[in-house]
Amino acid sequence: xxxxxxxxxxxxxxxxxxxxxxxxxxxxxxxxxxxxxxxxxxxxxxxxxxxxxxxxxxxxxxxxxxxxxxxxxxxxxxxxxxxxxxxxxxxxxxxxxxxxxxxxxxxxxxxxxxxxxxxxxxxxxxxxxxxxxxxxxxxxxxxxxxxxxxxxxxxxxxxxxxxxxxxxxxxxxxxxxxxxxxxxxxxxxxxxxxxxxxxxxxxxxxxxxxxxxxxxxxxxxxxxxxxxxxxxxxxxxxxxxxxxxxxxxxxxxxxxxxxxxxxxxxxxxxxxxxxxxxxxxxxxxxxxxxxxxxxxxxxxxxxxxxxxxxxxxxxxxxxxxxxxxxxxxxxxxxxxxxxxxxxxxxxxxxxxxxxxxxxxxxxxxxxxxxxxxxxxxxxxxxxxxxxxxxxxxxxxxxxxxxxxxxxxxxxxxxxxxxxxxxxxxxxxxxxxxxxxxxxxxxxxxxxxxxxxxxxxxxxxxxxxxxxxxxxxxxxxxxxxxxxxxxxxxxxxxxxxxxxxxxxxxxxxxxxxxxxxxxxxxxxxxxxxxxxxxxxxxxxxxxxxxxxxxxxxxxxxxxxxxxxxxxxxxxxxxxxxxxxxxxxxxxxxxxxxxxxxxxxxxxxxxxxxxxxxxxxxxxxxxxxxxxxxxxxxxxxxxxxxxxxxxxxxxxxxxxxxxxxxxxxxxxxxxxxxxxxxxxxxxxxxxxxxxxxxxxxxxxxxxxxxxxxxxxxxxxxxxxxxxxxxxxxxx
Amino acid sequence: xxxxxxxxxxxxxxxxxxxxxxxxxxxxxxxxxxxxxxxxxxxxxxxxxxxxxxxxxxxxxxxxxxxxxxxxxxxxxxxxxxxxxxxxxxxxxxxxxxxxxxxxxxxxxxxxxxxxxxxxxxxxxxxxxxxxxxxxxxxxxxxxxxxxxxx
Ligand code: FES
Ligand code: FES
Numbered sequence: 001x002x003x004x005x006x007x008x009x010x011x012x013x014x015x016x017x018x019x020x021x022x023x024x025x026x027x028x029x030x031x032x033x034x035x036x037x038x039x040x041x042x043x044x045x046x047x048x049x050x051x052x053x054x055x056x057x058x059x060x061x062x063x064x065x066x067x068x069x070x071x072x073x074x075x076x077x078x079x080x081x082x083x084x085x086x087x088x089x090x091x092x093x094x095x096x097x098x099x100x101x102x103x104x105x106x107x108x109x110x111x112x113x114x115x116x117x118x119x120x121x122x123x124x125x126x127x128x129x130x131x132x133x134x135x136x137x138x139x140x141x142x143x144x145x146x147x148x149x150x151x152x153x154x155x156x157x158x159x160x161x162x163x164x165x166x167x168x169x170x171x172x173x174x175x176x177x178x179x180x181x182x183x184x185x186x187x188x189x190x191x192x193x194x195x196x197x198x199x200x201x202x203x204x205x206x207x208x209x210x211x212x213x214x215x216x217x218x219x220x221x222x223x224x225x226x227x228x229x230x231x232x233x234x235x236x237x238x239x240x241x242x243x244x245x246x247x248x249x250x251x252x253x254x255x256x257x258x259x260x261x262x263x264x265x266x267x268x269x270x271x272x273x274x275x276x277x278x279x280x281x282x283x284x285x286x287x288x289x290x291x292x293x294x295x296x297x298x299x300x301x302x303x304x305x306x307x308x309x310x311x312x313x314x315x316x317x318x319x320x321x322x323x324x325x326x327x328x329x330x331x332x333x334x335x336x337x338x339x340x341x342x343x344x345x346x347x348x349x350x351x352x353x354x355x356x357x358x359x360x361x362x363x364x365x366x367x368x369x370x371x372x373x374x375x376x377x378x379x380x381x382x383x384x385x386x387x388x389x390x391x392x393x394x395x396x397x398x399x400x401x402x403x404x405x406x407x408x409x410x411x412x413x414x415x416x417x418x419x420x421x422x423x424x425x426x427x428x429x430x431x432x433x434x435x436x437x438x439x440x441x442x443x444x445x446x447x448x449x450x451x452x453x454x455x456x457x458x459x460x461x462x463x464x465x466x467x468x469x470x471x472x473x474x475x476x477x478x479x480x481x482x483x484x485x486x487x488x489x490x491x492x493x494x495x496x497x498x499x500x501x502x503x504x505x506x507x508x509x510x511x512x513x514x515x516x517x518x519x520x521x522x523x524x525x526x527x528x529x530x531x532x533x534x535x536x537x538x539x540x541x542x543x544x545x546x547x548x549x550x551x552x553x554x555x556x557x558x559x560x561x562x563x564x565x566x567x568x569x570x571x572x573x574x575x576x577x578x579x580x581x582x583x584x585x586x587x588x589x590x591x592x593x594x595x596x597x598x599x600x601x602x603x604x605x606x607x608x609x610x611x612x613x614x615x616x617x618x619x620x621x622x623x624x625x626x627x628x629x630x631x632x633x634x635x636x637x638x639x640x641x642x643x644x645x646x647x648x649x650x651x652x653x654x655x656x657x658x659x660x661x662x663x664x665x666x667x668x669x670x671x672x673x674x675x676x677x678x679x680x681x682x683x684x685x686x687x688x689x690x691x692x693x694x695x696x697x698x699x700x701x702x703x704x705x706x707x708x709x710x711x712x713x714x715x716x717x718x719x720x721x722x723x724x725x726x727x728x729x
Numbered sequence: 730x731x732x733x734x735x736x737x738x739x740x741x742x743x744x745x746x747x748x749x750x751x752x753x754x755x756x757x758x759x760x761x762x763x764x765x766x767x768x769x770x771x772x773x774x775x776x777x778x779x780x781x782x783x784x785x786x787x788x789x790x791x792x793x794x795x796x797x798x799x800x801x802x803x804x805x806x807x808x809x810x811x812x813x814x815x816x817x818x819x820x821x822x823x824x825x826x827x828x829x830x831x832x833x834x835x836x837x838x839x840x841x842x843x844x845x846x847x848x849x850x851x852x853x854x855x856x857x858x859x860x861x862x863x864x865x866x867x868x869x870x871x872x873x874x875x876x877x878x879x880x
Binding site for chain 1: 860
């Protein structure tokens with residue numbers, strides 16, 4: 001059913017916000033603003049706090065501003081949403097700009113999360129936007145056409161729209177000429193959308209549709225939070241606790257305060273902020289501050305200790321059961337062969353290239369916050385709480401960020417809360433809290449560390465008769481507002497996703513979870529649970545294939561009889577990689593398949609071994625993401641995911657030494673460099689299904705594909721990551 | 730008072746002589762195209778050209794650039810810069826874009842010296858420039874495309 005379409009006026013009145021209004025010309029300097037009413041089921045969504053919220057604003061100057069419900073951290077969602085809008089609107093591509101929308105969950109609520117909270121994550125951006133942004137574009141076009149029909153006094157049906165111009169026979173008019181008239185029209189209640197066969201942008205590649213921000217990003221003109229300039233803007237660097245959970249007892253900033261450019265040194269909830277007129281002076285002054293910490297509640301264990309405890313727990317029965325099909329116990333008892341394996345996964349930092357930052361200013365009872373607002377409603381409320389104002393007094397500036405990978409989807413506001421607290425402590429002056437790389441890397445919010453213990457039984461014919469997996473590690477969502485929805489029967493879905501439900505037909509299957517607690521803060525990290533579950537599942541499956549004497553692709557295809565989409569993806573990857581073709585001497589292949597966030601990806605890695613490490617030459621990636629809205633961006637995300645995931649499994653880990661994070665920069669925490677990047681061929685399965693996300697699902701298969709190739713080369717199974725840790729050599 | 734030239738313009742900055750060039754460019758002159766990523770010569774985000782040589786501006790103190798010619802991404806110009814930036818845009822190299830000022834300057838410097846770089850040449854010249862979005866395959870492709878345009 002098509003929801004009612006309404007252009008959206010100032011949403012100050014909660015009743016008005018529920019019904020939606022046409023935006024008056026005055027409110028947006030003579031433009032047309034298109035939103036549409038939230039569906040009645042979402043009426044409990046908080047009233048809009050941003051009177052200028054909408055999906056599209058068309059100005060009298062012909063600019064088309066699209067307000068994205070999702071933040072762009074490099075995954076390309078602004079481009080995707082612009083594509084969806086313009087498929088229906090038919091503006092000239094050069095007219096379009098995209099900004100981050102905020103402050104109206106009725107408009108921007110994430111459909112994949114239930115629609116009442118705006119947020120970016122879980123590869124939901126495209127699926128959540130697919131219908132509503134096309135509909136918004138179509139409604140806008142319809143209104144423009146009607147206005148033009150009135151202006152020219154001709155039937156609307158005779159008016160065509162192309163490249164931002166309205167045309168009737170030989171007469172042309174730009175959008176800007178009729179927006180005032182269009183804004184006064186009733187909003188169409190139903191708008192027909194184009195048929196897929198008529199699409200000219202969706203599913204099409206460059207050069208038809210180039211990313212509108214690529215040139216800005218190639219010429220240094222793209223501004224990030226670190227680049228924002230404001231009159232009187234100060235810089236704060238933080239002194240965070242040396243161990244998670246430590247608190248400031250007292251500090252001495254006498255020397256620092258006397259240094260050039262230092263404005264103040266203030267205590268905020270998580271530590272001490274050194275505020276100066278520029279970054280370098282703040283950094284130098286930070287060295288002159290001494291802090292005494294209360295470490296009574298701090299985490300003081302080393303990761304070696306934490307992991308040893310996990311290994312012990314993994315051999316015990318799990319505390320919660322995520323999956324229980326048939327009876328694995330009797331399956332193992334009757335199996336011809338039983339295999340076991342224990343895997344260890346380290347903590348991982350996101351290490352986005354722009355270190356975490358945010359800017360806050362409090363002036364005349366109003367708060368402004370610049371940052372990577374991945375959960376805007378939440379941050380608006382947090383900023384309001386700290387500043388002591390109501391949320392409607394908080395304005396957000398949604399910045400593009402230099403990467404993210406999950407790090408900015410912080411439920412407690414994190415650096416944003418810090419910036420508001422610092423601004424408040426210095427009388428509301430504008431201040432950018434800028435973490436250094438070391439601050440960023442040592443601030444926690446890691447991909448949790450896990451141990452997995454797997455066991456499987458094969459019958460005499462090499463069929464899997466039982467499969468058991470016990471996962472031990474921290475919960476990402478416990479203690480957060482997400483807990484209610486994401487922890488079921490003691491199982492945090494983010495701990496077991498990619499393990500608890502598999503496309504493979506196992507007659508007996510049991511997945512258990514033991515959730516641990518440590519003082520180390522954890523968070524979602526690109527592809528979340530599947531970053532570890534897929535590695536354990538897909539390498540163990542490879543072991544079973546070898547034990548059964550079967551080809552790894554054929555072995556999987558046998559198990560995928562009930563999942564034709566998965567089978568098709570795997571077949572496509574195998575065909576494109578030349579799985580059946582012999583390899584040159586010294587080259588080896590491995591395969592892995594993983595579904596995450598409803599997108600199915602298979603990757604085949606071709607490697608050689610240098611020293612004792614894999615050198616990955618080529619990765620063939622096949623995927624099914626439903627309709628690929630921007631195929632080239634899908635490819636870009638797969639390439640990027642391969643590189644991101646590969647760096648992590650080969651080299652990255654965060655360790656603690658008596659509670660202190662050891663790695664602080666890219667020397668200790670190594671990530672992939674260009675000379676380690678394989679060629680990546682991406683093959684998108686043609687589909688007419690609704691689109692699913694692509695920002696994350698390329699990550700999970702790369703680790704196990706490389707590990708399986710490494711086994712083919714060396715007969716060694718790498719079960720503790722990363723590859724380059726000393727015990728693997 | 731330190732004097733040096735940035736993108737062809739003389740600068741006289743009354744800043745501490747031990748201030749890294751990176752922060753002088755960003756906070757002193759307001760040229761924010763040069764990015765901070767690590768502060769330790771480990772990522773390449775802060776790459777600028779000092780007398781034409783790619784240099785990590787986070788590791789160069791103001792004292793050491795007295796009298797030198799600095800080119801930042803904002804001042805990248807000439808035939809090589811043009812074809813490199815066009816190739817970058819044409820292939821949609823950037824994802825988040827944060828590393829790309831450094832990548833582009835490193836590529837300009839490579840192509841200025843080597844008009845027909847191989848993949849191995851590119852990897853060697855750019856291995857100090859991290860891209861967390863792993864746009865590496867497109868960086869290679871764009872350097873080759875720029876090389877073709879220069880041929
Ligand atoms: S900031 Fe200079 S190399 Fe990273
Ligand atoms: S494009 Fe994001 S770090 Fe390179």
